[in-house]
Amino acid sequence: MIHKFLRTLAFGASLTAVLGSGAFAQSTGTAADTVITNTVSVTFDGAAAPVEGEVAFRVDRKIDLTLTSRATQETSITVSSGDPQARLGFELVNLSNAPLSFRLSVDQALGNSMVDFTEASTPTATPASGEYSIIVSTTDNFSAGSPLASGANIDSVNPGDTVYVWIVAHVPSGSAEADAQVFTLRARTTEPDTNDLVAEQRSTDPMDLNTVLVDVATQSTLTPATEIDPERDGADADQARLQVTVPTITAEKTVSVRSEDPNFDCSSLAPTPPPASDLVFIPGACIQYRISVANTSASTDATNIDITDDLPAGITFAAVSQFSSIPLGATFTSQPSQSGGTITAVIERLPPGTTASFFIRATID
Structure with missing residues (x-):
């Protein structure tokens, strides 16, 4: 598993950042907690009134998401030495049938030729040299995004909504041609407006509100043969490479x-x-x-x-x-x-x- 080779720069879970609805919603099915009732009516000769039977069930929560790098397998994000605002873009989609929050963390691959970046102590769209921050927005507009504080969640993302995420890094001056660093962004589902990770819950009572994790295993955009996140864990991840090209x-x-x-x-x-x-x-x-x-x-x-x-x-x-x-x-x-x-x-x-x-x-x- 690729995460065995990653050093995690994890975000904690103490602050929250509230975002509105995304502009592009995907169909996610019947909303969780919807009660569906069905009644059968039987009449027969001599009956004073129909005989009825009724049954109901509650639609359970289906937990699903995708987190996708906007780079491609063949194309790294190329930047110049000293670039103060190198951006790696991702799209996070809530495919669940209920509102969810998401906790983000960033990993960097060991053994790359570029120095590891450190998280900016105060999140900002213009980090200092050698630092990075996370920017999130409900529109595909970096300038309209908000810095995500360490330990914060993306809160109350509605079913089908997309959140745009950027890792913005300040490339140190003096970085050489082909210096590179691979960033992994991971999103974990949490209960709305809380820091509690979503856990699967099942019961035999059809009126209970169950929670079922249905997310599939995913492979890295950079190395499609490598599984980067297992199935049914309420999380997803993807990677992007930052690579320096020095102008001639x-x-x-x-x-x-x-x-x-x-x-x-x-x-x-x-x-x-x-x-x-x-x-x-x-x-x-x-x-x-x-x-x-x-x-x-x-x-x-x-x-x-x-x-x-x-x-x-x-x-x-x-x-x-x-x-x-x-x-x-x-x-x-x-x-x-x-x-x-x-x-x-x-x-x-x-x-x-x-x-x-x-x-x-x-x-x-």
Whole structure:
């Protein structure tokens, strides 16, 4: 069983968090505690009145649930080193015919290459580096979710309702390519608005309200051959993998002559016609450096890219442009600027497969 290889970071059972009804309800059958009565009536020749027989029974509680990772077997949740809000999504559905509460716990697999995360002491959607929290919502909207305090239950989930759950983790800076951690989320059914785990109860009296556990054994989404939760235990679990991909950054610098004319306004950044292709690097000429920074990774944003360019001796700084051809989704902490012969700039976020560039003008001494 896979849980023999897991270190449990369990939640206790002292606080509660009340959630409303989910937006998507599934059919779960006749509501528990419904009394169904049937009467038979018999008449015959000479009878003064019909002879009747009546019987009744109470619909018992059927305890069933599913907890499913929104990742797939083939796809890990890929994040960048230092990602402050890496999210692993799950869907929890109450398939019972009665309202239930659910107690959540988180496990992390031993032996993975990423450091184990610790639960944030105060649950939050923005945990500190190396920490995680649980966020729950009745809609598929992370921003509308509420942090789940350690020891809290998801209370009063109606039959057929779905609760959306996220494990949000702050990936430590310096995490290497392919570093990974497997999280297991487990949900246990509890009696509504209590911390008591649901237990099976059976009797022979048809008017008693019995409780029957009917949940099936489940396999991990990551490893379908591995049973992750046994049948008929009033619980379910699934797994998702958090894996770091480090963006690949390339930098290119080219130089060209804009004008050989010593009277050319090299400090002007106004558009000018393309220069002739045969211009040469003579004293007094205006030259232009073009600096391009590219994120060549397929799926990972590059963040906090610091650019420093110390201009060499033999030239005099004239001007520096802002970033041009700004790719969609790119953001900048600071545009290029010059101080003491050094050009600096900071790209806050550069999406995968995009390039940001700027140019520097100088004259040859």
